Amino acid sequence: MIKNFIMNHGMRLVMFNKFVPLKLLSIAATRFASVIVMLKRLKLIKRCLLELVISEQWEAYREDDVEKASNVKMKVLDDTWWDKVDYILSFTAPLYEMLRACDTDKPCLHLVYDMWDTMIEKVKQAIYKHERLQPEQTSNFYDVVHTILVSRWNKNNTPLHCLAHSLNPRYYSHEWLSEDSSRVAPHRDPEVAKERINCLKKYFPLMSERRVVAQEFANFSSMAGDFSDSDSIAQCYDMDLKSWWVTYGTSAPALQCLALKLLVQPSSSSCA
Incomplete structure (x- = not known):
């Protein structure tokens, strides 16, 4: 929503380019880890986005979509939302890194089994740290994630x-x-x-x-x-x-x- 609001209008895109040195990626939903890639880019330009939505240019812009502009501003200024972004990136990072490592021409067939075990443990650590749980305790969310990962491993192993x-x-x-x-x-x-x-x-x-x-x-x-x-x-x-x-x-x-x-x-x- 944030990406579309900024990139689909020339004036908003001009304002964005003044504050942000990087481009917002336009990633098809069918591409590899498109949601994670988008969240990583948003986090990378977080400070610039904050400066953009509190700038005088943003306040002065009232051409159209005033309600959407207000929603974008509220979302960008919402610390709770950014905390959720950080959390999502923290427990998906091990999986993302492993898939990227396996998607190269480098020899890695002999590394996949150990990488998989290590990746699952890192995912668990990130989720348990966020939920403030001890290793022996149970996390309903991790159980769901673990079931998905094991199912995928059984399919591809x-x-x-x-x-x-x-x-x-x-x-x-x-x-x-x-x-x-x-x-x-x-x-x-x-x-x-x-x-x-x-x-x-x-x-x-x-x-x-x-x-x-x-x-x-x-x-x-x-x-x-x-x-x-x-x-x-x-x-x-x-x-x-x-x-x-x-x-x-x-x-x-x-x-x-x-x-x-x-x-x-x-x-x-x-x-x-």
């Missing part, structure tokens, strides 16, 4: 996400596991293990092949055999993933080949 997650050596490192007490290594996560097994059955239809791969994965995930090398363990947290597998994965050729394919794959947020 594939065994490949879990397999790529399982082949990321970083998620087995002491450094990563110690960052959060609730974290577990991929081979100890029941959901990840189930989907990984399903994926390996498609990649390796023969039992003899799967038996070899299963042993290779057991050595990799438990840091046994050649994976027990001190340099391999020390560098699994911060070394480039492809370089790590090229350097330390030669004892597991089947798994190494699979890892080198999956860990360089981009993802897409189009379906989300």
